[in-house]
Amino acid sequence: MIPLSWYLVLGAALFCVGVYGVLARRNAVAILMSVELMLNAVNINLVAFWHYLTPSAVSGMTFALIVFAVAAAEAAVGLALIISIYRRRQTVVAEDVSMMKF
């Protein structure tokens, strides 16, 4: 049997890779990809906890499904924003789109 902590350590490592990607990448599409990595790390945690702690309840799977749906909506809206910005300003570099920054 695989220990629960292995899944948790893997989820933490994956989340941190995603955090690095979000903070360090310049391309907005790459930032969105890193966000997907982070959402997946959370999903691993949810399903692992469901499997090891409350296998008879289905709350963990329900949460994982909600995360799936949120990820899909987030990808659709985020990529639409990126394409709209690209069409107007010919750039997808996150630091060049700073008109809402003080």
Next chain:
Amino acid sequence: MTGLQIVFLAVAAAILAAAVQVVTTRNLVHAALWLIATLFGMAILFVLLEAGFLAVVQVVVYIGAISILIIFAVMLTRRVMQDTGPQTNDLRWLALVIAAALGGAIVYTLFQTDRQGGFPLANAPVPADSLETLGLYLVDPNAYMLALVAIGVLLAVGMVGSIAIARDDREKE
């Protein structure tokens, strides 16, 4: 060490290697392909966790829809950053420190929990009809029906919103 543990370690190593490629590769199309590899490894993990339905959803929704959407976006915005110039900003070392500190904090908390008795493991098998239970709970007003309706509204609003945002206004003139 049992066979399942060996499978887990192999899949976990593959997932982490692919994830590091996603955040470091210069070519964004390659990064998207590495992302697909990561998501596929995740589907294998769901199978290991006896959540076969989630593994199928992972392949259909993430690999089938989201990755293709991302590849589309990469192709549509390709000319600007065509693999030249730096792919990371000036704060990448700070980002690395922050990510490492966050990971260290999470793993430290995990070991603290283990030292204080660990998690209350159920040590029970997953019921064979858990998928049926999930379906019933998702349409039960006393359980998760609100969550299902909220997901539906969110997806509808997201779809309409992305069409409205990405539409080319110049067509009208």
